[in-house]
Amino acid sequence: DQQVKQNSPSLSVQEGRISILNCDYTNSMFDYFLWYKKYPAEGPTFLISISSIKDKNEDGRFTVFLNKSAKHLSLHIVPSQPGDSAVYFCAASPWGGATNKLIFGTGTLLAVQP
Amino acid sequence: NAGVTQTPKFQVLKTGQSMTLQCAQDMNHEYMSWYRQDPGMGLRLIHYSVGAGITDQGEVPNGYNVSRSTTEDFPLRLLSAAPSQTSVYFCASSYLRGRGGTEAFFGQGTRLTVV
Numbered sequence: 001d002q003q004v005k006q007n008s009p010s011l012s013v014q015e016g017r018i019s020i021l022n023c024d025y026t027n028s029m030f031d032y033f034l035w036y037k038k039y040p041a042e043g044p045t046f047l048i049s050i051s052s053i054k055d056k057n058e059d060g061r062f063t064v065f066l067n068k069s070a071k072h073l074s075l076h077i078v079p080s081q082p083g084d085s086a087v088y089f090c091a092a093s094p095w096g097g098a099t100n101k102l103i104f105g106t107g108t109l110l111a112v113q114p
Numbered sequence: 115n116a117g118v119t120q121t122p123k124f125q126v127l128k129t130g131q132s133m134t135l136q137c138a139q140d141m142n143h144e145y146m147s148w149y150r151q152d153p154g155m156g157l158r159l160i161h162y163s164v165g166a167g168i169t170d171q172g173e174v175p176n177g178y179n180v181s182r183s184t185t186e187d188f189p190l191r192l193l194s195a196a197p198s199q200t201s202v203y204f205c206a207s208s209y210l211r212g213r214g215g216t217e218a219f220f221g222q223g224t225r226l227t228v229v
Contacts, residue, residue, distance in 0.1 A: 004156075034217060043118070043204055043220035044157070089156060099208040099218040100145035100164060101172065104156035 006105035019077040023090030030092040038087045080112045120221035127195040127228045135190040137205030145208045146188040150201040195228045
């Protein structure tokens, strides 16, 4: 039973446009969410996070939106750059922000075309 | 600052062999975890630790053992390797910062093939 779902395996976007990556979850106990970026042959690197007490968090070109009633979060990248091409994982934690037991989605491969 | 260091980066084992995947962190984090990544399945938690001497099972613990004798090190042992354990293994460390949460830092991974 997949508790964190990323239903789009891949996404292709033109450079300079907006990339929107989506994530759905089923467990209402999740209260902290993170996005990780992963290049081939490297470990995941942290991108941005959001607590369940917020509905939006921004960091430069990256914004994460959380809709608790819909159990949905999204990552917006504006403007998209070729270097953003990577696999993006959504992750959730039900433990008051403790991130030692993250539950990951299956990832979305983002390709930003020059 | 090295962060989370995993060794080896690549390993090929024969079925039935044993080995230890090493993980060390230099950030003095209380929490450490092991994940495996398989195609189309994201990362799944194998074992985790909340401090020296304390470990617990994650989602897919069968076939793996862990111990945490120091804050810095969290080795993962495969007692008798099976082809189903062919995967990429990631070690992560993190700490708890009140209610705000904090990110987990990942190593570069160990690609293990069991033949």
